[in-house]
Amino acid sequence: MNLIAIDIGGTTIKIATWINQKLKMAFTIDTPDNLDTFYEELTDAVNEIKANHNIDGVAISSPGAVNKATGVIEGASALPYIHNFKIVPELEKRFGLPVSIENDANCAALAEIADGAAKGCSSMAFLVIGTGVGGSIIINNQIWHGAHLYGGEFGFMIIDGKQLSELASPVTMAKRYNKKTGKDFDGKTVFELADTDDPIAQEEREKFLHALAVAIFNIQHSFDPEKIIIGGGISQNPELVPLLDDEIAKLINKIKVTTIKPILDICTLKNEANLRGAVADFEKEH
Incomplete structure (x- = not known):
């Protein structure tokens, strides 16, 4: 399974590829200060990678309390514009790919149990x-x-x-x-x-x-x-x-x-x- 991995931080967003069971950093972008720019820059990044690789989905690490059942990032963080609406289907529509989102601390834990x-x-x-x-x-x-x-x-x-x-x-x-x-x-x-x-x-x-x-x-x-x-x-x-x-x-x-x-x-x-x-x-x- 080939994926794009995204780590949303308060200052920067890291974007990587997961291809042939290997993680490779692609690039970083400054974290936008509004939702429209957030959508635009992430979609551009995903499309750039899709142009060069056969990608099956987008995996995202995010601040906040991620509700897997609803696709909503609940709670609060330094990025208020990503919270309290159904962001997963919005991103899937823009990326044209399945999307998963999980809280960043939970992602770190999953990483340690997978490979750490x-x-x-x-x-x-x-x-x-x-x-x-x-x-x-x-x-x-x-x-x-x-x-x-x-x-x-x-x-x-x-x-x-x-x-x-x-x-x-x-x-x-x-x-x-x-x-x-x-x-x-x-x-x-x-x-x-x-x-x-x-x-x-x-x-x-x-x-x-x-x-x-x-x-x-x-x-x-x-x-x-x-x-x-x-x-x-x-x-x-x-x-x-x-x-x-x-x-x-x-x-x-x-x-x-x-x-x-x-x-x-x-x-x-x-x-x-x-x-x-x-x-x-x-x-x-x-």
């Missing part, structure tokens, strides 16, 4: 740690969207009276540190400062790790996935998984009613994940 850190698993949880905390759940090789399309929205978890996104985001960790110190450091710097004799950095990193460990413990014992994969910029810090393993071990030793230790891993596909996952989603849907 969770390959060979039939279940996994995917945590995306950035400005907030998001993610995805896959059960029996299928995305668990949930009754209200909130499956995998781990950032809404309440831990110690606060949302996980407040406690386990590098951005909010840095904000807490900067408020106490008057500095202007990012999360990466604060995380690394905790390895020095900076007690405030150590305190804030411990809050971050504890909240994330509690969330991982709860996910493991609620859904019991084979693996829990971590994405986002901070996932590339080699200390993250060992530190989380230690924090989770403390929880297990304290609670004593379970011996299940979550298997943590880091996402591997990075910049290609949303495109590869969009392909996997199309293949499941069509």
